[in-house]
Amino acid sequence: MLYHPGKVIEVFGSDKKIKATDSTIQVTLEMWDENVLTFDINPKLGKTVKEGDIVIVDYSPKSDKIQIPKHVIVKVLKGEAGQKMWKKYKDYLKRMKPQKTTMPAEVPQKPQIQYIG
Numbered sequence: 001m002l003y004h005p006g007k008v009i010e011v012f013g014s015d016k017k018i019k020a021t022d023s024t025i026q027v028t029l030e031m032w033d034e035n036v037l038t039f040d041i042n043p044k045l046g047k048t049v050k051e052g053d054i055v056i057v058d059y060s061p062k063s064d065k066i067q068i069p070k071h072v073i074v075k076v077l078k079g080e081a082g083q084k085m086w087k088k089y090k091d092y093l094k095r096m097k098p099q100k101t102t103m104p105a106e107v108p109q110k111p112q113i114q115y116i117g
Contacts, residue, residue, distance in 0.1 A: 002058075002059040002069075003057065003058060003059060004031060004033075004059055005031075005032050005054055005055070005056055005057075005077075006039075006055055006057055007055075007086060008027055008050065008051050008052060008054075009029060009036070010027070011049055011051070012026045012027070012028070024040060025041050025046030026039065026040055027041050027046070027073055032086070032089035032092075032093060034093070037071075039072060039073050040073070041055075041072070042072075045073065045076055049076050054076075055077065056075040057071065057074070058070045058073075059071065
């Protein structure tokens, strides 16, 4: 199984401002690796999730024959449990990113003029 944590940016469910063809709920997340993605969530969980919550997304394959990820939110981590996981992944990301080093700007050199005489 493969799971990724994300932080809830916005929940799209039944709202007077949203027109929909069905009763599904989608959640837009900032993923731990800084991607922003929108996933389905089970309506049972969708009614409890709020902006800022940490969730776990199931990336495991839909089946052994079809290697397409499920991309479904399966857990909502409230409070300290979510914040602890989020911090752990973000710290990992910082360690994995190449450190930006400032290179001194190259000083342009004057062209050498040769005397031919």
